[in-house]
Every structure is written in C-alpha cells, then in structure tokens.
Amino acid sequence: MSRAACFVFLAILLVASAAAQPSLQPTVWATKPDAAAFEKIVNDKLAAGQNSIDKLVAVKGPRTIENTLVPYDEALRQVNAGNYLANLMFQVHPDAAFRDRATTMTQKATAVLTALSLNREVYQALAALDLSKADAATRYYVQRQLLEFRLAGVDKDDATRARLKQLNDDLTGEVTLYERNIADDQRSVEIASAAELDGLPQDYIDRHKPGADGKITITTDYPDIFPVLKFGKNEALRKRLYEQFDNRAYPKNHDLLQKMMQTRYEIATLLGYSSWADYYAADKMAVNGQNIANFIRDLNAAASPVAQREYAMLLAEKKKSDPSATEIWEYENSYIREQLRRSQYYFDSQSVRPYLPYASVKKGIIDTAAQLFHVTFQEEPNVPAWDPSVETWDVMDNGKMVGRFYLDMHPRPGKFSHAEMVQVLDGVRGKQMPEAALICNFPKPTATDAGLMEYGDVQTFFHEFGHLMHHILGGQQQWAGISGITMEADFGEAPSQMLEEFIRSPQVLASFAHHYKTGEPIPAELVARMNRAAAFGRATYTAAQISYTALSYDVYKGKPQDIDLDAVCLADTKRYTLFTPLPGTHMYASFGHLSGYSSAYYTYMWDLVIAQDFFQQFDHSNLLNGEGPMRYRRVVLEPGGSMSANDLVKNFLGRPQNMTAFQRWMGEEFEFQPAVSKQAGN
Ligand SMILES: [Zn+2]
Numbered sequence: 090m091s092r093a094a095c096f097v098f099l100a101i102l103l104v105a106s107a108a109a110q111p112s113l114q115p116t117v118w119a120t121k122p123d124a125a126a127f128e129k130i131v132n133d134k135l136a137a138g139q140n141s142i143d144k145l146v147a148v149k150g151p152r153t154i155e156n157t158l159v160p161y162d163e164a165l166r167q168v169n170a171g172n173y174l175a176n177l178m179f180q181v182h183p184d185a186a187f188r189d190r191a192t193t194m195t196q197k198a199t200a201v202l203t204a205l206s207l208n209r210e211v212y213q214a215l216a217a218l219d220l221s222k223a224d225a226a227t228r229y230y231v232q233r234q235l236l237e238f239r240l241a242g243v244d245k246d247d248a249t250r251a252r253l254k255q256l257n258d259d260l261t262g263e264v265t266l267y268e269r270n271i272a273d274d275q276r277s278v279e280i281a282s283a284a285e286l287d288g289l290p291q292d293y294i295d296r297h298k299p300g301a302d303g304k305i306t307i308t309t310d311y312p313d314i315f316p317v318l319k320f321g322k323n324e325a326l327r328k329r330l331y332e333q334f335d336n337r338a339y340p341k342n343h344d345l346l347q348k349m350m351q352t353r354y355e356i357a358t359l360l361g362y363s364s365w366a367d368y369y370a371a372d373k374m375a376v377n378g379q380n381i382a383n384f385i386r387d388l389n390a391a392a393s394p395v396a397q398r399e400y401a402m403l404l405a406e407k408k409k410s411d412p413s414a415t416e417i418w419e420y421e422n423s424y425i426r427e428q429l430r431r432s433q434y435y436f437d438s439q440s441v442r443p444y445l446p447y448a449s450v451k452k453g454i455i456d457t458a459a460q461l462f463h464v465t466f467q468e469e470p471n472v473p474a475w476d477p478s479v480e481t482w483d484v485m486d487n488g489k490m491v492g493r494f495y496l497d498m499h500p501r502p503g504k505f506s507h508a509e510m511v512q513v514l515d516g517v518r519g520k521q522m523p524e525a526a527l528i529c530n531f532p533k534p535t536a537t538d539a540g541l542m543e544y545g546d547v548q549t550f551f552h553e554f555g556h557l558m559h560h561i562l563g564g565q566q567q568w569a570g571i572s573g574i575t576m577e578a579d580f581g582e583a584p585s586q587m588l589e590e591f592i593r594s595p596q597v598l599a600s601f602a603h604h605y606k607t608g609e610p611i612p613a614e615l616v617a618r619m620n621r622a623a624a625f626g627r628a629t630y631t632a633a634q635i636s637y638t639a640l641s642y643d644v645y646k647g648k649p650q651d652i653d654l655d656a657v658c659l660a661d662t663k664r665y666t667l668f669t670p671l672p673g674t675h676m677y678a679s680f681g682h683l684s685g686y687s688s689a690y691y692t693y694m695w696d697l698v699i700a701q702d703f704f705q706q707f708d709h710s711n712l713l714n715g716e717g718p719m720r721y722r723r724v725v726l727e728p729g730g731s732m733s734a735n736d737l738v739k740n741f742l743g744r745p746q747n748m749t750a751f752q753r754w755m756g757e758e759f760e761f762q763p764a765v766s767k768q769a770g771n
Pocket of ligand 1: 552556
C-alpha cells in the first residue's frame with residue numbers, strides 16, 4: 090500500500106487487527122496536505138468502478154446476480170467512495186489549493202456517475218436479471234435502479250435521448266442563471282440618519298455608519314435586512330426594505346422561470362408524464378403530483394384553525410400601538426411576533442447559553458444517542474483526520490465495531506459554513522464499514538472561553554447526528570446501492586427532525602445542560618419557558634410553508650403556458666397565509682427553491698409531519714428507555730434504503746402517517762400550564 094492508501098482502508102485494518110492497535114497508516118489528510126496522493130485515491134476508485142462496469146457489459150450468456158448485480162454494485166461502491174472523498178475534501182480541507190483540486194475531482198466523479206446513469210447496456214443487463222430467487226431487498230434494489238434509469242430516459246430511442254440530453258443541458262444552465270440572478274441582485278435603501286434604526290441592537294447600528302453623503306445604506310442581504318424586519322421600530326423602513334427584498338431578480342427571473350418550467354415540462358412529457366410534478370415525484374414517497382396536492386390540502390386543514398388563533402394574538406399585539414388595525418401585512422409579521430414574544434412569553438435566549446458549553450453539549454449528545462440507539466461510542470485519539478481539531482469516533486454495537494464518524498465541529502477559514510452530515514463510505518455487510526462526517530460551525534472552546542452554544546445550535550447538532558445514525562445503522566446492507574440514507578429523497582429529513590424533539594425534553598436537557606460556572610443543571614422552569622416561546626407561531630409558520638409548497642407545486646403541475654406566475658403567487662399567498670401581501674412584489678423571482686427543489690419543496694413539511702408522528706410513538710415520560718427506541722432503530726433506521734420509505738413508515742406506525750401528531754405539535758403552545766405563563770409574565 091502506498092502512503093496514500095489511506096483512511097478508506099483504515100477501518101477495515103482496525104477491525105482486522107481486533108483489539109491490538111494497528112500501526113497507523115499516514116492518511117492523506119493527517120500529514121502535510123498531499124493533493125497528488127488524494128487525486129490518486131479518487132482516480133483509482135473511479136477507475137475501479139469503470140473496470141467493474143466493463144466487466145459487467147462484457148458478460149455473455151444469461152444475466153445473473155453474480156455476473157451483473159455484483160459488479161454493478163461494486164462500481165457504485167467504488168465511484169461513490171471517490172465522489173464522497175472528493176466532496177468531503179472540497180468542503181473541509183484547510184488548504185485552498187487542495188480544495189480547488191478537490192472541486193475538479195468532484196466534477197470528474199459526478200461525470201462518471203452521470204455516464205453510468207445513462208448507460209443503456211447496464212440498464213439492459215439489469216433489466217434482464219432473473220430475480221425470482223432473490224430476496225426482497227435485492228428485488229427492491231434492482232426495481233428502483235431500473236426506475237431511475239427509465240426516469241433518465243435510457244430506454245428511449247436515440248432521437249429522444251439526444252433531445253433529453255439537450256434539454257438537461259439547457260436546464261442546468263437555466264438553474265445556474267436563475268440562482269446567480271438572485272445572488273447578484275443585491276438591493277438597498279438609504280436612510281437619512283441612525284434615528285431610523287431605532288430598536289435595533291447597538292452593534293448593528295455601529296456596523297452601519299453613514300457614508301460621505303451622510304446617508305446610511307441598508308441592503309437586502311440577510312444579516313442586514315432580517316434584524317430590521319424583526320427589531321426595527323420604523324415601519325416605513327421595514328416596508329421599503331421588504332419591497333426591495335421581494336423584488337430581487339425581477340423581472341429577469343420571471344422570463345427565465347417560464348423558460349425553466351417549459352424545459353422541465355418537455356422533459357417530463359418526453360418521458361411519458363403529464364407534468365413535471367408527476368415526473369419528479371415518481372421516485373419519491375409522494376409517487377405523483379396528486380399526492381402532493383392532497384398533502385397541501387390536509388396540511389392546510391390541520392394548520393388553519395391553530396394559525397387563526399395565533400393570528401388573533403398577533404393582531405391584538407398590533408392593536409396595542411394601532412387600535413384601528415384590522416390586518417397584518419407580510420412585512421410586519423416578524424416584528425409583531427418579536428413584540429409578542431417579549432410581552433407574553435418573556436424569554437431571553439441569552440439566559441440559556443450559560444448552560445450550553447460546547448464540551449458538555451457534545452458529551453450530552455453522544456451519551457443521549459448511545460442510550461437511545463443502544464450503541465456505544467469510542468473516541469480514537471490515534472486516528473488523525475484532515476485537521477487537528479477533527480475527532481474520530483467508532484460506533485460499537487454489542488462490543489462490535491459497526492461504523493466510524495468524524496466530528497469537524499468548529500469554523501475554519503475556507504470551510505463549509507453551515508451544518509451538514511456527509512457520507513464518507515457506504516456500509517456493505519462484511520465488506521466495508523459505513524463512515525460519515527459531521528461538518529458544523531459551533532463555537533470553539535478555549536482556555537478562557539467555554540464555547541457557549543445557542544439552543545438552536547444544540548438542536549442542529551442532534552439533527553445532524555440523526556442523519557449520521559441513519560447512515561451508520563442503516564449501513565449494514567448486502568448492497569452499497571441500498572445502504573444508509575440512499576432512499577427516497579423526500580424521507581431523508583424525517584429521522585433528523587424527529588431527534589430535534591428529544592433535545593427539547595427537560596429530562597434530556599437537564600442530563601447535560603449544566604451551568605458552565607456553577608455546574609447547576611438547567612432549571613426545568615427555564616426549559617418550559619423556552620419551549621413555550623418556541624412553540625408560539627408554529628401554525629403561522631406552517632401556513633407560510635404551505636404557501637411556498639403550493640407555489641412550488643402549482644408552478645410545475647401543468648402546462649407552463651397556462652400559468653401566470655404573478656397570479657399563482659398572489660393566490661397561494663392569499664389562500665394559505667393570513668397576512669396581507671404587499672402589492673407590486675414578485676417573490677417567486679427570488680425563491681431559489683423553485684429551481685433546485687422545483688416541485689418538491691413539500692419535502693420539508695412532509696418529513697416534519699412524519700417526524701411528529703414518529704415521536705408520538707415514544708413514551709414521553711421516559712423518552713430514552715422502554716421499547717420505543719430499539720423498535721425505532723430496528724424498523725426505521727436499520728433497513729436503510731432496502732425498502733420503500735412508505736413501507737418503513739407503515740411498519741413503524743402500523744398505518745401511513747397522518748396529521749394528528751403534527752396538529753398537536755402546532756397547538757402545543759395553547760396547552761401549557763397556566764403556572765408557566767404566570768412566571769413568564771414576571
Ligand atoms: Zn437535515
């Protein structure tokens with residue numbers, strides 16, 4: 090093995106050598122960054138994948154699992170590993186030149202995967218497989234792969250495939266341009282003096298000094314506009330800014346979106362679907378557009394009574410300063426909500442931070458996950474990673490190693506700046522251990538700074554940990570192609586969103602949230618107050634999400650020439666939210682998800698509904714114990730992508746998901762004890 094033969098084999102080495110510490114190989118990221126060695130690993134994996142495909146194609150005679158599915162899956166395993174590694178290095182490597190080379194390698198790996206997805210010979214070979222004696226997971230795997238091939242148009246004639254290729258190239262260009270138009274169209278308003286910033290925090294005012302002409306500029310960038318919409322007392326300023334914000338990329342993206350809708354419509358119809366929404370749902374839990382429409386209808390029915398109660402409270406709050414008010418404008422929502430949170434739910438998020446120093450939170454989350462999922466975690470201090478701050482952890486099940494993960498948790502120049510879980514290796518039973526990395530940006534503790542976290546950060550940490558456990562516990566399959574989180578794209582956020590609920594439990598929080606100076610556990614009363622403040626506004630938030638979901642669906646549900654974007658956007662806002670839209674705005678032009686998610690923006694709420702339904706199955710007085718957690722692990726996580734997510738859900742709930750638990754979650758704020766509300770008022 091060359092010195093570059095690295096981490097991908099390390100897990101196997103570790104297992105092979107059992108208890109004895111193996112002599113550690115220098116890894117590609119542990120020593121001085123060696124981009125050439127890294128490129129060689131990725132290239133070798135892509136070549137090994139191609140080699141497997143060549144072998145598969147060359148087979149003469151009847152197609153068997155052994156001569157066809159085995160090399161196909163081996164190709165996926167190899168190419169995925171190359172792709173994951175390139176993507177990971179692109180996101181986290183400390184060296185900029187290394188990251189640039191990783192970008193190139195990512196493109197190379199993507200091109201190999203795309204070519205494979207369009208390979209007709211491979212499709213025909215898989216379609217010719219005799220699966221009569223195969224197990225259910227293998228049959229499901231092949232069926233799903235064939236569907237993906239057909240959705241790419243592999244079984245169409247040459248002229249149709251050439252046209253599809255052209256349309257897909259057009260679409261890629263249109264999507265990129267649509268997103269760039271949004272990013273490029275920074276708008277701003279000018280104000281005469283800092284007096285117009287009344288209500289904003291001092292550090293915000295300090296950051297916005299007057300220019301040479303004495304005027305202050307406020308842009309539509311998030312860190313500029315959101316504080317004004319939330320805290321700014323000057324209503325005219327909020328309105329002016331909102332008007333600019335909801336006109337970004339207009340009119341450019343009006344015409345471009347029409348074009349994109351047309352391109353997608355043509356792709357869908359060439360492939361035999363009546364709309365893009367139908368086509369795009371075909372490999373997802375939703376299955377077709379009608380189910381998205383039904384979901385929107387049911388979600389709206391569940392949200393609307395609670396949203397009306399919340400709206401009445403918001404309107405009462407507005408009337409305190411404007412007794413004649415009869416409606417709330419969209420641009421006022423954030424400000425009035427903040428006023429209400431202070432007057433009725435007195436809760437200052439700063440009061441929680443001292444209980445959340447990073448080190449305790451990390452330990453708490455690891456301990457909680459270990460108890461919940463019946464595994465143990467063991468840090469491997471001698472297995473270095475790509476940066477000295479990154480920790481390597483092994484996952485043990487009954488004393489046996491079942492996976493590995495890396496924690497890259499603090500900001501670093503050039504690193505991915507949000508929070509995510511990325512796959513490193515797909516688990517294949519007896520062949521390859523699943524590996525993943527959490528990439529986050531939480532405060533870093535130092536000798537003088539405990540690294541106090543926001544409560545939202547703690548939720549994010551556990552959310553990403555949910556993806557991680559799904560990848561690892563679901564990564565014990567016979568095939569790489571059905572390992573871990575390789576399932577319908579509209580199920581992926583359900584397990585992670587469910588874990589966020591666990592962290593809201595006062596018992597769970599008290600087990601690790603201890604004051605960084607006194608060691609005192611977080612008071613139950615504070616947790617209750619925090620949860621109550623967080624619960625207010627869920628239904629009006631849901632209503633807003635429904636309007637976006639409906640827009641995403643309505644834009645792609647039919648023939649593009651029949652769709653008037655302004656009319657559809659206005660109608661969906663009016664129909665699903667209770668707030669009054671501002672005339673002359675065109676939010677669809679800057680709603681970036683219409684290009685990326687296209688008709689599948691429903692995913693987020695769809696999974697939240699499932700997450701709440703799942704969570705109701707646990708014993709809330711004894712969350713981490715009882716039989717719930719292990720049953721959840723066995724029934725939902727362990728199957729990975731070996732069966733349809735609709736079946737996973739049914740197997741766990743005993744029925745398909747419904748709105749009952751979600752409706753209860755939305756109305757939770759109205760169920761709190763009066764005692765809490767009294768304390769909150771003090
Ligand atoms: Zn997520």
